[in-house]
Amino acid sequence: MSLLELDDVSVTYRIAAGEVPAVRGVSLTLDSGAALGVAGESGSGKSTLAMALLRLLPKDARVGGRILLDGDDVLTMKWGRMRAVRWAEASIVFQGAQHGLNPVRKIGDQIAEPLLVHGLAKPDAARKRVTELLEQVGLPAWRARSYPHELSGGQRQRVMIAMALACSPRLIIADEPTTALDVMVQAQVLSLIKELVAEQGISLIMISHDLSVLADVCDQLAVMYAGRVVEHGPSREVFHHAEHPYSKALAAAFPTVGDPVSRMAPKGLGGDPPDPMQLPGGCSFHPRCPVALEECATLDVELWPAGPGRTAACVHARADEEVS
Numbered sequence: 001m002s003l004l005e006l007d008d009v010s011v012t013y014r015i016a017a018g019e020v021p022a023v024r025g026v027s028l029t030l031d032s033g034a035a036l037g038v039a040g041e042s043g044s045g046k047s048t049l050a051m052a053l054l055r056l057l058p059k060d061a062r063v064g065g066r067i068l069l070d071g072d073d074v075l076t077m078k079w080g081r082m083r084a085v086r087w088a089e090a091s092i093v094f095q096g097a098q099h100g101l102n103p104v105r106k107i108g109d110q111i112a113e114p115l116l117v118h119g120l121a122k123p124d125a126a127r128k129r130v131t132e133l134l135e136q137v138g139l140p141a142w143r144a145r146s147y148p149h150e151l152s153g154g155q156r157q158r159v160m161i162a163m164a165l166a167c168s169p170r171l172i173i174a175d176e177p178t179t180a181l182d183v184m185v186q187a188q189v190l191s192l193i194k195e196l197v198a199e200q201g202i203s204l205i206m207i208s209h210d211l212s213v214l215a216d217v218c219d220q221l222a223v224m225y226a227g228r229v230v231e232h233g234p235s236r237e238v239f240h241h242a243e244h245p246y247s248k249a250l251a252a253a254f255p256t257v258g259d260p261v262s263r264m265a266p267k268g269l270g271g272d273p274p275d276p277m278q279l280p281g282g283c284s285f286h287p288r289c290p291v292a293l294e295e296c297a298t299l300d301v302e303l304w305p306a307g308p309g310r311t312a313a314c315v316h317a318r319a320d321e322e323v324s
Ligand SMILES: Nc1ncnc2c1ncn2[C@@H]1O[C@H](COP(=O)(O)OP(=O)(O)OP(=O)(O)O)[C@@H](O)[C@H]1O
Pocket: 013, 014, 015, 020, 021, 022, 040, 041, 042, 043, 044, 045, 046, 047, 048, 049, 058, 060, 276
């Protein structure tokens, strides 16, 4: 059985101006010990999807479909069970570590907190575990006594990873875990994540704008556009031989060192992603698509097979399939 199964998941935010369909009909599975990368430009719904997995969305979000964690639907779970799932079974590492760390509490106390809250360790054992976790993420034990502002961005991100690992979860969701870091530190934190998930058999969902980063760390890739998965398959295949024109553009978008904005603008693509409240008819990508056909303005293509273990939502992917 898969560790995680998303079945037709949708998320709609209700705001004063109307409804924002941020995630639309996403179905994905993640096996135990596997790593799935979720790619897409800003606004494509990646973070909304990640937050939905642990029911961390604001109250104005309505979630549909099923999110099965070990066969148990997260969306209908009682709150008590949901609280037990967070940290202990699945935990999230956020972008830039600014959301997760309390500026006025020592690092060691913050790493120990999920262990103590979940009753998984007494204070003495928790202190030992903190030392072990700091070591695992490459920080000296004395850092337990530091405050977040005494650490560099990369060190703070390591602390977030230590917190996520504290309760030995089966799944870690990493939302842009390295975006705010400079390139050298980024590479170190990425190889740390890669190492930890491989060594400890943890499943990983990693979210990024950067397809090359995801292809390096993950076995499978899902590319999102305007709230939908438009391509899914083995990482190397999707990265090197993308079927969907949007994935191709993302794969060709090499980030400029030290310029986070360049990471968000896929090369060769004009225009911006659509406003989810005003999605174009047909394929949502057609106004920006370099190879759009006339029918793309009216035909909203579902994901269909595009090779072994692969799916893509594009008329061109279908054409290939029919020929072969
Ligand atoms: N609380 C909210 N209320 C209303 N709309 C929201 C809310 N949060 C996100 N959205 C909208 O939902 C869509 C998806 O946003 P989301 O943050 O999930 O995308 P993303 O791919 O993670 O982008 P980024 O990489 O910038 O974080 C966007 O159009 C965004 O404006």
